[in-house]
Amino acid sequence: MSGLALQNVVKEFGAFKAVNDVDLTVPHGTFVCMLGPSGCGKTTLLRMIAGLDLPTSGAIRLDGEDITHVPTHKRNLGMVFQSLALFPHLTVGENIAYPLRIRGAPKEDQKKRVEDLLSMIHLTGYADRPVSKLSGGQRQRVAIARALAISPKLFLLDEPLSALDAKLREAMQVELRQLQQKLGITTIVVTHDQREAMTMADTVVVMSGGEIRQAASPIEIYRRPADSFVADFIGQTNLIEAESDTLNHVTVLGQPVPGLQLPPGAAKATISIRPEDVHLTAPGGGALTGTVTFVRDLGGTIETFVEVAGRQIVAVSTPRARPEVTVGQEVGVALTPDVCVVLRK
Amino acid sequence: MRREPPQTFGDYSPLLFPAAMLTIFFVVPFGTMIAVSFFQRQQGGFYTPAFVFDNYARFLSAFFGGVLGFSLMMAIAVAICCVVLALPFTYLLTRMARRVQIVWLVALLSILSLSEVIIGFAWSTLFSRTAGITNILVALGLMGEAKALTPSFAAVLTGMVYQAFPYTVLVLFPALVRLDPTLTEAARTLGASPLRAFFTVVVPALRNTIVATLIMVFIFALGSYLLPQLLGRPQHWTLSVLITDQAIYQSNMPFAAAMAVFLVLVTLGLVALTVIAGRKGEAA
Ligand SMILES: Nc1ncnc2c1ncn2[C@@H]1O[C@H](COP(=O)(O)OP(=O)(O)OP(=O)(O)O)[C@@H](O)[C@H]1O
Ligand SMILES: [Mg+2]
Numbered sequence: 328m329s330g331l332a333l334q335n336v337v338k339e340f341g342a343f344k345a346v347n348d349v350d351l352t353v354p355h356g357t358f359v360c361m362l363g364p365s366g367c368g369k370t371t372l373l374r375m376i377a378g379l380d381l382p383t384s385g386a387i388r389l390d391g392e393d394i395t396h397v398p399t400h401k402r403n404l405g406m407v408f409q410s411l412a413l414f415p416h417l418t419v420g421e422n423i424a425y426p427l428r429i430r431g432a433p434k435e436d437q438k439k440r441v442e443d444l445l446s447m448i449h450l451t452g453y454a455d456r457p458v459s460k461l462s463g464g465q466r467q468r469v470a471i472a473r474a475l476a477i478s479p480k481l482f483l484l485d486e487p488l489s490a491l492d493a494k495l496r497e498a499m500q501v502e503l504r505q506l507q508q509k510l511g512i513t514t515i516v517v518t519h520d521q522r523e524a525m526t527m528a529d530t531v532v533v534m535s536g537g538e539i540r541q542a543a544s545p546i547e548i549y550r551r552p553a554d555s556f557v558a559d560f561i562g563q564t565n566l567i568e569a570e571s572d573t574l575n576h577v578t579v580l581g582q583p584v585p586g587l588q589l590p591p592g593a594a595k596a597t598i599s600i601r602p603e604d605v606h607l608t609a610p611g612g613g614a615l616t617g618t619v620t621f622v623r624d625l626g627g628t629i630e631t632f633v634e635v636a637g638r639q640i641v642a643v644s645t646p647r648a649r650p651e652v653t654v655g656q657e658v659g660v661a662l663t664p665d666v667c668v669v670l671r672k
Numbered sequence: 673m674r675r676e677p678p679q680t681f682g683d684y685s686p687l688l689f690p691a692a693m694l695t696i697f698f699v700v701p702f703g704t705m706i707a708v709s710f711f712q713r714q715q716g717g718f719y720t721p722a723f724v725f726d727n728y729a730r731f732l733s734a735f736f737g738g739v740l741g742f743s744l745m746m747a748i749a750v751a752i753c754c755v756v757l758a759l760p761f762t763y764l765l766t767r768m769a770r771r772v773q774i775v776w777l778v779a780l781l782s783i784l785s786l787s788e789v790i791i792g793f794a795w796s797t798l799f800s801r802t803a804g805i806t807n808i809l810v811a812l813g814l815m816g817e818a819k820a821l822t823p824s825f826a827a828v829l830t831g832m833v834y835q836a837f838p839y840t841v842l843v844l845f846p847a848l849v850r851l852d853p854t855l856t857e858a859a860r861t862l863g864a865s866p867l868r869a870f871f872t873v874v875v876p877a878l879r880n881t882i883v884a885t886l887i888m889v890f891i892f893a894l895g896s897y898l899l900p901q902l903l904g905r906p907q908h909w910t911l912s913v914l915i916t917d918q919a920i921y922q923s924n925m926p927f928a929a930a931m932a933v934f935l936v937l938v939t940l941g942l943v944a945l946t947v948i949a950g951r952k953g954e955a956a
Contacts, residue, residue: 379857399860400869412858416876426862429872473862483861 405474
């Protein structure tokens with residue numbers, strides 16, 4: 328199979344399992360974002376893929392070949408570090424040419440390749456600058472160009488954009504994605520910004536506690552989260568307990584919701600419903616009845632907080648679709664069954 | 673952080689104390705020495721104030737020229753050996769666990785507490801025929817029979833490198849600790865083996881530190897005057913030995929002072945050259 332495969336990869340630091348039994352296949356040319364809270368093992372996993380750390384057990388395969396014990400410098404990869412790790416004693420051009428020089432490429436080829444890469448990252452004419460004289464965003468691009476100089480089989484980035492301000496970060500996300508699509512390189516980006524992951528990735532891998540919770544396309548992760556951790560971590564959501572009686576009549580917060588089904592045999596489950604999927608209606612008619620406790624008008628969107636049987640439910644709507652509600656008013660909260668996600672326990 | 677340059681006399685006041693110390697303990701004695709180097713020597717160990725060039729003239733002979741050349745060569749050899757040994761050693765040391773680092777640094781510091789005399793005698797015992805390391809090699813069957821390794825140039829070099837090595841490590845250590853470890857990791861991901869990463873990233877990134885360390889060890893080694901006598905033959909004696917000899921045993925202060933002044937000037941010249949060459953290399 329062409330692409331990257333992680334098989335039962337485990338990494339222990341002493342008694343602590345930083346990465347626990349990770350299985351993942353990344354088809355050739357895919358853009359993967361690894362997402363998760365701090366300390367969940369993303370960097371550790373990336374370093375093992377790069378060969379900078381050795382897995383305690385398990386295998387890493389690239390294009391069908393077991394590379395678990397292949398040293399880093401023989402893996403032909405490109406990696407961008409969080410600190411960028413540009414060589415301070417070399418100029419921009421020399422930094423980008425470093426992997427070519429190490430491989431003994433002829434001087435003219437190096438020069439030509441550096442020029443191509445500089446134009447690709449919109450820094451034509453910067454070859455002779457010292458790296459210390461660049462802005463943060465420019466350094467970022469130089470680090471990316473250096474990692475791509477040999478057209479690597481794998482392109483790995485550890486929180487590459489975290490040092491940039493919000494505007495530049497969004498611009499770089501789009502640029503990085505376009506670049507990757509143009510070059511068709513299998514790319515793995517570590518991030519803890521879920522917007523970044525949603526913007527760039529073909530596949531989002533959500534991790535927590537050293538394990539993969541879900542690996543799927545951004546829209547599927549958003550629409551069909553596998554568990555309450557993923558649902559809560561990706562975007563905003565309402566997590567509500569639902570109960571089912573023997574006749575499979577489902578009640579949510581003590582009120583019946585016709586049409587909603589729990590998995591067979593499950594008496595209780597958590598359902599996730601995105602705020603934008605919550606519709607406020609008149610009370611009755613199959614909707615939950617609740618009281619509006621707070622309205623937050625953000626201009627572009629309006630968040631309405633409704634209390635149903637002691638639970639807070641958030642509904643988001645645009646000003647045009649805005650239902651006329653005021654604090655203290657009794658409203659109906661419609662939970663349309665096909666937008667409710669029943670989460671596994 | 674940007675700072676204002678000092679404006680008033682008061683802004684310079686923190687410098688007063690070091691300036692005073694420097695004057696009392698360096699400028700005054702060195703000035704005295706320069707003055708003495710022009711004095712006239714009297715038979716019987718005294719000298720009278722004068723302004724003669726005899727001392728310098730006597731120094732400009734083939735013999736003393738040879739000794740000066742040997743001293744400089746010896747100091748350069750010691751500096752290069754120390755840095756070549758200490759750089760990889762310190763690099764590996766900074767990558768070890770904190771506890772291991774402390775053990776090593778304490779061991780190195782304890783070498784610093786040894787006087788030159790003790791180091792000299794210890795090595796002359798180790799290099800001797802009767803009690804030296806060759807006996808171990810014989811016991812291991814690697815050598816036919818024990819032999820004396822001292823006096824010799826190699827013995828002097830070993831002793832001096834041993835003496836200067838801890839200083840070298842201690843000077844290199846902070847710079848290597850501060851070096852971002854992801855630089856070498858980046859080099860490895862870009863296709864450099866650990867060894868090539870060391871030579872293409874660590875060494876060039878620390879160029880200035882390495883040059884400064886070379887100069888420091890060079891100057892340190894120039895001042896060594898006991899080890900060449902304890903471990904070497906007379907032809908391995910450095911200028912420092914001759915200066916001591918003239919000053920203490922021959923009681924010829926003016927001549928000793930002249931040699932010392934000359935040694936300082938040559939040393940300063942060499943250091944300046946190194947610094948200028950370093951600047952040029954940087955600009956290129
Ligand atoms: N060399 C090490 N020795 C011991 N524990 C380590 C080591 N490296 C990482 N860990 C531990 O492994 C866990 C995962 O670390 P890792 O750096 O992979 O987290 P991360 O997901 O990248 O977090 P962040 O988003 O903060 O960068 C952490 O709890 C960390 O303390
Ligand atoms: Mg990390």
